Amino acid sequence: MSDKDTFNATLAAATCALLGSAVATPVVAQEEASRWSFDSTLLYYGESDDRVQDVSAAVSAVRDFGDERKLSATLTADTLTGASPSGAIALDRPQTFTSPSGRAVYTTNAGEVPLDDTFHDTRFALSTSWTQPLARLYTFSAGLGFSTEYDYTHLGANLSLARDFNKRNTTVNAGVAWSQDDSNPVGGRPVPLSQMLDVGNNSNKRDGSESKDVLDLLLGFTQVLNRTTVLRVNYSYSDSSGYLNDPYKVLSVVDPLTGDTLTRVPVGQGPDGVYVFESRPDTRTKQSLYAEVKHAFGKPVLHFSYRYMTDDWGIDSHTGEIRLRWPLGEGYIEPQLRYYTQSAADFYRASLVGGAALPRYASADFRLGEFDATTVGIKYGHDTASGNEWSIRAEYYQQSGSVPQQQIIGNQAGRQQYPDLSALIVQFGYRFKL
Amino acid sequence: MPRRRLFLALALACFALSAAAADPAADPLDLARYRGKVVLVDFWASWCEPCRHSFPWLNAMQARYGDRGLVVIGVNVDRDRADADRFLRDVPATFQIVYDPSGALASRYDLPGMPVSYVIGRNGDVVGHHLGFRSGQSDDREAELQQLLEKSQ
Amino acid sequence: MKKTSLCLVLLALSGCAGVQPWERDVLARPEMSLDTAPLDAAIDDHIYFSKEASSGGRGFGGGGCGCN
Numbered sequence: 001m002s003d004k005d006t007f008n009a010t011l012a013a014a015t016c017a018l019l020g021s022a023v024a025t026p027v028v029a030q031e032e033a034s035r036w037s038f039d040s041t042l043l044y045y046g047e048s049d050d051r052v053q054d055v056s057a058a059v060s061a062v063r064d065f066g067d068e069r070k071l072s073a074t075l076t077a078d079t080l081t082g083a084s085p086s087g088a089i090a091l092d093r094p095q096t097f098t099s100p101s102g103r104a105v106y107t108t109n110a111g112e113v114p115l116d117d118t119f120h121d122t123r124f125a126l127s128t129s130w131t132q133p134l135a136r137l138y139t140f141s142a143g144l145g146f147s148t149e150y151d152y153t154h155l156g157a158n159l160s161l162a163r164d165f166n167k168r169n170t171t172v173n174a175g176v177a178w179s180q181d182d183s184n185p186v187g188g189r190p191v192p193l194s195q196m197l198d199v200g201n202n203s204n205k206r207d208g209s210e211s212k213d214v215l216d217l218l219l220g221f222t223q224v225l226n227r228t229t230v231l232r233v234n235y236s237y238s239d240s241s242g243y244l245n246d247p248y249k250v251l252s253v254v255d256p257l258t259g260d261t262l263t264r265v266p267v268g269q270g271p272d273g274v275y276v277f278e279s280r281p282d283t284r285t286k287q288s289l290y291a292e293v294k295h296a297f298g299k300p301v302l303h304f305s306y307r308y309m310t311d312d313w314g315i316d317s318h319t320g321e322i323r324l325r326w327p328l329g330e331g332y333i334e335p336q337l338r339y340y341t342q343s344a345a346d347f348y349r350a351s352l353v354g355g356a357a358l359p360r361y362a363s364a365d366f367r368l369g370e371f372d373a374t375t376v377g378i379k380y381g382h383d384t385a386s387g388n389e390w391s392i393r394a395e396y397y398q399q400s401g402s403v404p405q406q407q408i409i410g411n412q413a414g415r416q417q418y419p420d421l422s423a424l425i426v427q428f429g430y431r432f433k434l
Numbered sequence: 435m436p437r438r439r440l441f442l443a444l445a446l447a448c449f450a451l452s453a454a455a456a457d458p459a460a461d462p463l464d465l466a467r468y469r470g471k472v473v474l475v476d477f478w479a480s481w482c483e484p485c486r487h488s489f490p491w492l493n494a495m496q497a498r499y500g501d502r503g504l505v506v507i508g509v510n511v512d513r514d515r516a517d518a519d520r521f522l523r524d525v526p527a528t529f530q531i532v533y534d535p536s537g538a539l540a541s542r543y544d545l546p547g548m549p550v551s552y553v554i555g556r557n558g559d560v561v562g563h564h565l566g567f568r569s570g571q572s573d574d575r576e577a578e579l580q581q582l583l584e585k586s587q
Numbered sequence: 588m589k590k591t592s593l594c595l596v597l598l599a600l601s602g603c604a605g606v607q608p609w610e611r612d613v614l615a616r617p618e619m620s621l622d623t624a625p626l627d628a629a630i631d632d633h634i635y636f637s638k639e640a641s642s643g644g645r646g647f648g649g650g651g652c653g654c655n
Contacts, residue, residue, distance in 0.1 A: 039626045045634065060626050066487070067568045068655060074629070136566065136655070167547060168653035169605030216643070222621065224653075225604045228613050232621050236644055290644035294619055301618045309641040317641040325618055332618075342640055367640055379627075393627070399638065421638065427630065481615035484655050511609040540609040548608040548654050566655035 035064045036434040043078075047423040051115065052082040068139070069132040076125040076147075083115035085419035087249040087364030088275055089351050089412060090114065091261055096272045100248050101187040102202050105269050113419040116248050123149040129158075137164040145179070154181045160218070169224040177216040184209035185247035192279030193358050196250060198270030204277075210243035228296040238286040250275040251364045252351045259410030262354045276352065278363040286311040301325045314346035315368065331382035331389070338375035344368060350403040350417060366419050371401030377425070388432040395425040462532055463507065463539060465554065471503045472582045473554040477534075477545055479511050480521035485549050488567035489525045495579060496529040502583050503556070507532055511540050511548075551575075555582050608653060615652030 038061050045054040056078030063071045088095065088108075095108045099117040108114040129143030138161065145156040160175030183189075188205030190196075197204055220234040252261040253274040261273040292305035307319040323336040345368040347361035377395030384390065401418035408417060465473060476492060478485040489508075496506040506529035512518040513535050522531070534540055543552065551564045561582065564575060606614075617623060628645065636642040 041626050041630065043630060056630075058626055058630070067570065074626070133655070164653075166605050167608050223604055224606055224611075224614060227606050227610050230614060230619065230621065234644055238643075286641075288641070288644045292621065292645075294621060296613050296616070296619055301616075307641070307644045309644070311640075313640075315640050317639070319641065319644075340635075340639060340641075345640070367638060373639065397634075397638075425634070427627075429626070477609065479609065479612065479615075481612050481652055482654050483615075483652060513612060517612075537607070537609050540607065545608050548611065548652070550608075568655070 035066075037062045037064070037431070038434070039429065039431045041427055041429040043425065043427045045423060045425050047082065047421060050082065051421070052080060052084060052423075054078055054080045067133070069130075071128070071130050073126070073128040076123075078123050080121045080123065081119070083117065083119065085366055086114050086116045087278060087366075088114040088252045088273075089254070089261065089364075089417075090415050091273075092411070092415075095261070096266075096270075097250075097275065098196055098199055098270055099187075100185065102197075102205065103187075103199060105199060105271075111415070113416060121149050121151075123147060125154075134161075137168075138162070139173075141175075151185050152181065152183050154179060156180075156214075158216075162220075171220075171222040173218075173220045173222075175216075175218040175220070177214075177218075179214045179216075181212045181214070181242075182209045183212065183243055183247065189243075189245075189247050190277040192245060193276050193362070196271045196275040196277065198266045198268055200268070201270075212240060212242035212244060215239045225293075230294050232290075232292050234288075234290040236286075236288045236290070238284075238288075240284040240286075241282060244280045244282060244284055245278060246280075246363075246365055247277070249278045249363060249365045251278060251349060251362055253354045254351045254409060254412075256353045256355060257410055259351070259408070259412040261351075274354065276358075276362075278365065279361050280347070280363055281313065281361055284311055284313055299327045313368070315342055315344070317342035328380075329382075331380065331391075334379040334381070336375070336377045336379065336395070338373075338377075340373040340375075342371060344370040344404065350407045350412070351409065353409065366399075366401060366421075369401045369403070369418060371399050371418065373397065373399040373421075381429075386432075388430070390431075391427075391429040393425075393427040393429070397421070397423045397425060462534070463509070465558065468505050468554075469558050470556050471505050472499075472556055472579060474504065474506045474579070475509060475552040475554065476506065476549060477509045477511060477540060477543070477551075478549050480517040481512075482548050484567040485521075486525050487569060488549060488551075489527055491567075491569075491572050493526075493528045495576065499579060499583060504579060504583060506530065509534050509539055511535070511537055553578065553582065556585060611652050615654075620651055 038059065040059045041057070043056045045052070047053065056076060058074060058076040060072065060074040065071065086097070088097070090111060090113045093110050095114055096105050097108070097114065099106055106117045125145070125147035127143060127145040129141060131139065131141040134140045141160045143158045145154065147154045156177060156179030158175060158177035160173055162171055162173035164171050188202060188207050189210060191204045191206065194204035215238070217237045218234060220232065222230065222232045224230050253276060254261050263272060264274055266272060286309060288307055288309040290305065290307040292303065295302045303323040303325070305321045309315070309317045317340065319338070319340045321336070321338040323334055325332050325334040345363065347359065347363055348368045349359070349362045349364055351364065352358065352362060375395050375397045377393060379391060379393040381389055381391035399421040401420065403417040463475065474492070474495065476488065478488070492506050492508065495504060508527055508529055508531045510518045510531060510533050515533065515535065518533070547565045549567055553561045553563065555561050564571070613619060632643060
């Protein structure tokens with residue numbers, strides 16, 4: 001069979017055989033007997049100020065079928081508790097909000113950044129992928145992914161093809177991924193820019209789920225630069241359409257002079273201020289350029305990466321990350337540093353001005369604002385006598401943002417404008433072979 | 435007159451030296467020694483994952499066809515002998531091993547990839563090479579060796 | 588115009604860079620793989636995706652021992 005015939009035949013066979021979601025498999029040397037390799041991890045994520053806390057466990061299994069054919073599956077479970085900023089601004093007086101279910105109220109103390117009503121949520125995710133060579137220089141991979149939580153489900157599929165050149169010094173790969181996410185918010189989906197209403201009044205909430213479709217394209221290029229250095233450059237394009245709002249996020253409607261939230265009198269139980277639900281466009285196109293380099297200085301390995309992202313919501317971001325893996329006894333120590341900065345979305349508003357015409361889109365979600373974030377961390381890994389590895393990683397993540405000067409109105413200037421975030425992440429890992 | 439003799443002597447010495455360099459006896463692989471046999475020269479390294487699977491097959495070939503005239507030679511390209519030794523402890527070889535830590539042999543053959551096996555007929559000609567090791571190809575490769583062993587030269 | 592020059596740079600890089608197949612000992616080390624800790628990467632991506640507006644960018648393939 002010529003190389004081309006083999007290619008076509010295997011492509012046909014592989015297309016029938018496939019499923020799983022793309023989970024990259026680490027390069028692990030294996031003996032004849034050990035065809036299974038596992039990677040497990042336990043993670044704790046905790047934000048300061050009683051905000052989000054998350055505990056998650058994940059197990060990843062890879063089965064090697066020989067001749068570079070691999071099947072991998074990853075199962076993740078995590079439980080989330082706590083609350084994130086709802087988008088409403090802090091005031092010098094307490095504030096009352098209707099909870100997302102529409103059945104109760106919750107309050108925020110004076111001077112505090114309002115957080116969503118506390119929630120508990122458990123999420124399960126399963127992803128699997130199959131990788132195999134199609135012909136000597138071609139590698140094919142396909143995957144499926146699924147995740148579910150009480151108000152959200154995700155289903156995705158991906159395909160990719162890689163081709164080697166220059167005695168395998170150069171690799172070009174192209175990938176495509178589709179996903180469909182369904183959102184079924186507690187209490188129903190609020191009409192964008194409608195006001196938060198009293199308890200029991202669901203007139204601005206819509207039943208049923210809404211979906212979001214995402215198409216991702218990736219074009220990658222890997223190049224061996226020299227005996228100790230490898231470079232990878234990726235271009236990605238992502239197109240989302242459908243329901244892109246966060247159904248729980250609001251904006252405060254404020255007085256044009258004082259900058260304080262307009263008050264209202266609830267009928268029975270309800271909000272004591274004027275808040276409207278956010279509104280985002282129903283499409284989003286993102287493009288990013290990513291480059292990473294790994295360089296070995298003798299035994300230690302330095303890893304550096306940079307990513308630039310831009311989208312049609314007006315957000316531009318830069319991410320720089322550096323890790324240094326230093327051998328230590330029977331293992332290694334790896335300090336890491338990450339710096340991230342993003343600009344605000346065009347429709348980001350710290351608050352809306354009462355009396356002014358409502359903009360078409362507006363969101364006070366801190367994740368769409370302008371901020372810098374830094375992560376410092378360290379990982380220690382230890383190889384056991386049987387060739388397995390356990391590891392521990394600790395990171396500290398700090399986010400601090402700012403609101404554009406022209407959006408700060410009256411009394412807002414004297415208060416915390418941006419809900420800065422700091423979180424501690426601790427992770428235990430264990431890798432073993434069977 | 436004496437200068438011309440000196441020149442001639444030097445020229446002859448240079449010629450003799452270069453002839454010695456081309457002399458198969460100076461070649462670590464010394465293929466001339468195996469003229470009349472079928473030789474399988476396999477380039478391997480401790481970091482080469484497929485080599486863990488090719489060695490059992492190479493061992494089997496050497497055992498099965500050794501007395502019919504097959505010689506398997508494994509050329510190791512590790513820079514550090516210790517790495518090669520560690521690999522051989524995990525995956526033993528019952529065929530001859532030649533060490534090429536400087537990569538001189540690898541360069542001479544201009545290996546297109548790793549691992550790679552060169553098949554040399556009884557007359558000393560390189561019949562072909564196999565790039566990579568795939569268990570699915572081992573039957574075909576064995577048939578090829580059988581065919582070459584059948585030839586008298 | 589920018590895209591063309593990027594392509595040319597990449598093409599040029601692939602022409603003059605690279606190593607011989609028997610010189611991939613360092614690149615074959617697990618810590619030199621670009622996908623050395625996929626679970627860590629997946630977790631990080633998930634955390635940052637839920638706290639920031641950017642996501643992903645990483646792909647897979649290439650580097651390593653270049654075997655087979």
